[in-house]
Amino acid sequence: MSKPFLLGELLAWIRAHGPWRWASQGLRARGYSGRTLVTAVPYLWLALFFLLPFLIVLKISVSEMQLAMPPYQPLVSWISDGVIALRISFENYLFLLEDSLYWKSYLNSIRTAAISTVICLLIGYPMAYGIARSPAAWRNLLLLLVMLPFWTSFLLRVYAWIGILKNNGVINNLLMALGIIDEPIVMLQTNFAMYIGIVYSYLPFMVLPLYTAIEKLDQSLLEAAANLGCRPVKAFFRITVPLTMTGIIAGCMLVFIPAVGEFVIPALLGGPDSLMIGRVLWEEFFNNRDWPVASAVAIVMLFVLVIPIMIYQRSQGQQLGAHR
Amino acid sequence: MRRRFPPLAVVNCLLAACGQGGDDAGTESAAEENVVNVYNWTDYIGRSTIADFEAKTGIKVVYDTYDSNELVETKLLTGRSGYDVVFPTATILARMARVGVFLPLDRSKLPNHANLDPEILERMTGFDPANRHAIPYMWGTTGIGYNPVQVQKALGTDMIDSWAAVFDPAIASKLAACGITVLDAPEDTFEAVEIWLGNVSYNEDLDELAEAEAAVARVRPYVRAFDSSQHVEMLASGGICVSLSWNGLMLQARDRGASAATPVAVRFVIPREGAPMWFDTAAIPADAPHPDNAHAFLNFLMDPQVIAAISNDIRYANANAASLPFVAQDMRDDPSIYPDAEMRARLHPSATRSQDYSRAVNRAWTRVKTGQ
Structure with missing residues (x-):
């Protein structure tokens, strides 16, 4: 890898001329360099925008609810001079175990997200494949078309689906005008509408990483397979799929993770019986005004998502290591 | 009144940085600044109310809207919302008033308070003892x-x-x-x-x-x-x-x-x-940056002609007895807006x-x- 430009040069200049010379030499002796600084940026970003909010939410999740501003009890309180009391309550977490609503919502959210991810993959893979194999002149245009919906607000696009799916909406009016149906088909506020909304909204996140992976695929491998008598279907599953696995995983993660916590789409398109953890969280926060329980729901959700992903990444890392 | 419709509330949330309130103009400014920050339900004020208030008092109105009680409650409980006048439903008001979210009203600055309907004020005491923190705005x-x-x-x-x-x-x-x-x-x-x-x-x-x-x-x-x-x-x-x-x-x-x-x-x-039966109220947050202007705004809202014009526009019954002659005839005669006394006796204020x-x-x- 080349030296990180600009920042690295700047540091080099400081090392050579500045009063920091001694200090920087000391740091370098311990293995720090300009590169450390560059890699520190994303860590700093994560600390500021992930770790800090996470700690705040964690703090609220172990406090107790009270009607006040803000509506939870402080963890640390001064009892008398020199004595600090620290109150940590795990009651909110126990509460989540007591009521089946919560684990059922988690399971239902994970199931909904998993089904949406599979549908996205089934639609997105052929799309990405088609784009990657189309003439080079077309590719940019096709990719642009995939990304074009982002130019409109996400909310407006979900609202547009209400207009399409409702009882006197575009689809029902068309079918009734054609005489195919007499009574409108109830589509809005069903699971069907919710899946349409999620798949529609997240499809680009599936297509883009898949495209990158498929585009990099060495065509000559497939030619070699064909020359050796392998049928196209078998070649697809034995060569294309394994070699584009990184794209498949990246795409699935990009769809699955936000879909688990999805709140807007189930609220606008889903039925009253769609039990999603995002909705439960909303109700805890806004309807019950119970910030501590809402925070506990969020923390548990994070662990439900993060731990499988970490285990997976670990095993991936080991596999990669083994291949080397 | 648009109450508690979570999806719309979400939309509002996403559009306007949910929870973490305000950061509006005037949070830090002195009370002398000639501004009042008003936070009201969507479609819940007369067409010319704000312009009339500005013309009459010279106080500039910064007007902002919400569409669920949850949103305003969360902002106020978080603190430092920056708003001077908010319109919570009475049930929510009662809960928040108990923990000191609202400023006790200074009646000397509210001469128009005398125009309010005593029956509704009496019913409101169940939420706000002695009507200390809020004035009734509309009801239904x-x-x-x-x-x-x-x-x-x-x-x-x-x-x-x-x-x-x-x-x-x-x-x-x-x-x-x-x-x-x-x-x-x-x-x-x-x-x-x-x-x-x-x-x-x-x-x-x-x-x-x-x-x-x-x-x-x-x-x-x-x-x-x-x-x-x-x-x-x-x-x-x-x-x-x-x-x-x-x-x-x-x-x-x-x-x-x-x-x-x-x-x-x-x-x-x-x-x-x-x-x-529900009531929407107008109240002043305890940390309002411009409490004097907020009182002036509340007083203006209790002017019989002003509140009647609002009712005529938004088609809700107001709580101002003196305004009745200025309310459109078809609304006054409509028992679903202004029920007669016998029907009113059968209404139960939400608890x-x-x-x-x-x-x-x-x-x-x-x-x-x-x-x-």
């Missing part, structure tokens, strides 16, 4: 909106006058085909059920809540949707025939139905068993619930809706 009821033509076909009569239309399985099952919707607002709907069951004590009895839950669960199969906004259009276009809803929304449905290409009749009724009971109500509601 939760009742039944229906399409008389479709109801005639289903029941053989075009009159609905009882909650039984929604809560009695024998009647609801006949109306299911033409479509029933119920507000997706747990506390309002359970209050209606309790009035139907005759348990209007609001004593937070969990057995009574279980009874109410069972009553809703019995008619759950006949309810097409739990909804707090889209049913207006559905009722106005004949897509459904009966809605448990707020009077303001049902009057909108009536107006829309009447002006449709093929007119659809919609009526609103306060059932004979009685109905929940403020304790945290535990409110959680139990919300939990019961989730069980009714999802079966979980």
